[in-house]
Amino acid sequence: xxxxxxxxxxxxxxxxxxxxxxxxxxxxxxxxxxxxxxxxxxxxxxxxxxxxxxxxxxxxxxxxxxxxxxxxxxxxxxxxxxxxxxxxxxxxxxxxxxxxxxxxxxxxxxxxxxxxxxxxxxxxxxxxxxxxxxxxxxxxxxxxxxxxxxxxxxxxxxxxxxxxxxxxxxxxxxxxxxxxxxxxxxxxxxxxxxxxxxxxxxxxxxxxxxxxxxxxxxxxxxxxxxxxxxxxxxxxxxxxxxxxxxxx
Amino acid sequence: xxxxxxxxxxxxxxxxxxxxxxxxxxxxxxxxxxxxxxxxxxxxxxxxxxxxxxxxxxxxxxxxxxxxxxxxxxxxxxxxxxxxxxxxxxxxxxxxxxxxxxxxxxxxxxxxxxxxxxxxxxxxxxxxxxxxxxxxxxxxxxxxxxxxxxxxxxxxxxxxxxxxxxxxxxxxxxxxxxxxxxxxxxxxxxxxxxxxxxxxxxxxxxxxxxxxxxxxxxxxxxxxxxxxxxxxxxxxxxxxxxxxxxxxx
Numbered sequence: 001x002x003x004x005x006x007x008x009x010x011x012x013x014x015x016x017x018x019x020x021x022x023x024x025x026x027x028x029x030x031x032x033x034x035x036x037x038x039x040x041x042x043x044x045x046x047x048x049x050x051x052x053x054x055x056x057x058x059x060x061x062x063x064x065x066x067x068x069x070x071x072x073x074x075x076x077x078x079x080x081x082x083x084x085x086x087x088x089x090x091x092x093x094x095x096x097x098x099x100x101x102x103x104x105x106x107x108x109x110x111x112x113x114x115x116x117x118x119x120x121x122x123x124x125x126x127x128x129x130x131x132x133x134x135x136x137x138x139x140x141x142x143x144x145x146x147x148x149x150x151x152x153x154x155x156x157x158x159x160x161x162x163x164x165x166x167x168x169x170x171x172x173x174x175x176x177x178x179x180x181x182x183x184x185x186x187x188x189x190x191x192x193x194x195x196x197x198x199x200x201x202x203x204x205x206x207x208x209x210x211x212x213x214x215x216x217x218x219x220x221x222x223x224x225x226x227x228x229x230x231x232x233x234x235x236x237x238x239x240x241x242x243x244x245x246x247x248x
Numbered sequence: 249x250x251x252x253x254x255x256x257x258x259x260x261x262x263x264x265x266x267x268x269x270x271x272x273x274x275x276x277x278x279x280x281x282x283x284x285x286x287x288x289x290x291x292x293x294x295x296x297x298x299x300x301x302x303x304x305x306x307x308x309x310x311x312x313x314x315x316x317x318x319x320x321x322x323x324x325x326x327x328x329x330x331x332x333x334x335x336x337x338x339x340x341x342x343x344x345x346x347x348x349x350x351x352x353x354x355x356x357x358x359x360x361x362x363x364x365x366x367x368x369x370x371x372x373x374x375x376x377x378x379x380x381x382x383x384x385x386x387x388x389x390x391x392x393x394x395x396x397x398x399x400x401x402x403x404x405x406x407x408x409x410x411x412x413x414x415x416x417x418x419x420x421x422x423x424x425x426x427x428x429x430x431x432x433x434x435x436x437x438x439x440x441x442x443x444x445x446x447x448x449x450x451x452x453x454x455x456x457x458x459x460x461x462x463x464x465x466x467x468x469x470x471x472x473x474x475x476x477x478x479x480x481x482x483x484x485x486x487x488x489x490x491x492x493x494x495x496x497x
Contacts, residue, residue, distance in 0.1 A: 144340060144342055144344045145346065147307060147344065148338075148346075149346070149358075150333065151305055151333055151336075151337075151338040152357075152358040152362060152407070152410060153358065153362045153363075154330075154358065154361065158362065166348050167346075170348070243347060243348050243390055243392065244392060245390045245392020245394075
């Protein structure tokens with residue numbers, strides 16, 4: 001570790017390229033915390049948005065018209081508005097509506113933090129797309145397969161859980177893949193409500209260390225790496241779900 | 249209503265009508281099946297055979313008339329369809345196996361998920377069923393890797409794993425190669441000999457002759473005539489039956 005730090009320090013002294021995060025402990029810590037926050041936002045939002053997608057797609061086939069209508073409106077709202085506007089809507093709009101505590105010196109302590117609002121907002125944003133993605137997969141499951149499950153006495157939920165969803169998931173994985181990659185990249189919008197994720201940390205660092213160009217490269221490389229890891233995980237998953245003799 | 253006893257018809261259809269939009273596909277179908285009987289329904293395509301057999305386990309709701317299975321009215325909005333379907337096994341023309349599960353898992357799924365039975369007990373039964381349909385060694389094979397005839401035998405085993413009282417076969421050999429038809433028919437014949445109550449929609453006249461207690465000939469939504477295999481296949485009374493048999497035999 002010390003060698004790396006020394007190398008980057010000498011790089012700065014000889015060329016002027018200033019990668020502070022590799023030798024300055026404070027910048028390194030700030031950057032690492034930022035990446036940690038991006039990973040945290042991504043993982044939690046991915047998990048929640050998958051649940052939103054699975055449940056939403058199930059409700060979309062509900063026999064109750066009102067339920068279908070609510071899902072439809074939800075999808076339209078979150079698909080037709082910019083994610084940054086959604087984050088602002090939740091943080092500034094909804095945040096004001098919720099009750100808040102006041103601390104000893106009279107400062108407002110909101111019920112939900114900016115990180116929590118970011119997670120809610122990002123999860124619903126990606127979840128709305130997941131509903132549509134899962135629906136496309138569900139529609140690809142043949143009616144006759146569903147009929148066979150019904151004939152065996154499965155309930156509607158049983159058919160969904162044991163037959164439709166496992167098959168739909170395999171069909172829609174490529175589209176899901178894209179959406180989750182998009183979600184990871186969209187976490188940078190949490191910057192706008194001061195969530196200390198990677199982009200936020202980076203701007204803090206370059207403001208103090210005057211190394212905008214260097215940090216821009218670091219930022220790009222970081223996201224290439226993060227998305228690379230996500231794509232690798234998704235491909236592993238895709239492979240593990242592959243069925244012999246089914247599809248390609 | 250008095251509880252059903254085996255001396256009463258297991259399946260009873262009374263004046264069953266069914267329309268899809270403007271076209272009426274079942275125009276007053278009535279028949280009865282006793283426990284242990286094997287009934288074959290024959291007739292030209294589009295005569296409503298598949299709709300008829302699907303109405304018995306409530307996959308197709310009927311417009312009017314009455315269908316009872318073991319004394320339970322199927323054409324009743326309050327009927328417990330799931331309980332009904334646990335008693336009635338069904339095998340389809342296109343096998344309809346669950347492609348993401350192996351042959352053994354296909355057989356084990358419903359008893360575990362639907363009947364909540366013990367996994368190890370279900371597995372022992374599933375392995376016995378695999379042997380019964382002569383597919384030893386194919387337990388861990390996925391449907392996509394099996395031939396049509398093999399898939400159809402897995403589908404039969406899958407239905408039997410629910411220990412149904414009645415089996416419905418909807419043109420189960422129609423999608424098969426001629427050489428694999430036989431292996432499926434052998435399986436069904438064994439079932440019939442063991443006393444399973446079966447209703448088959450089929451185009452295999454030779455098989456119907458051999459296996460059926462009664463044959464029903466349907467055309468354009470009505471039962472044109474019915475009787476023993478000899479009566480229907482050798483001495484048909486109706487002109488429509490004669491014309492149909494001349495085409496297929």
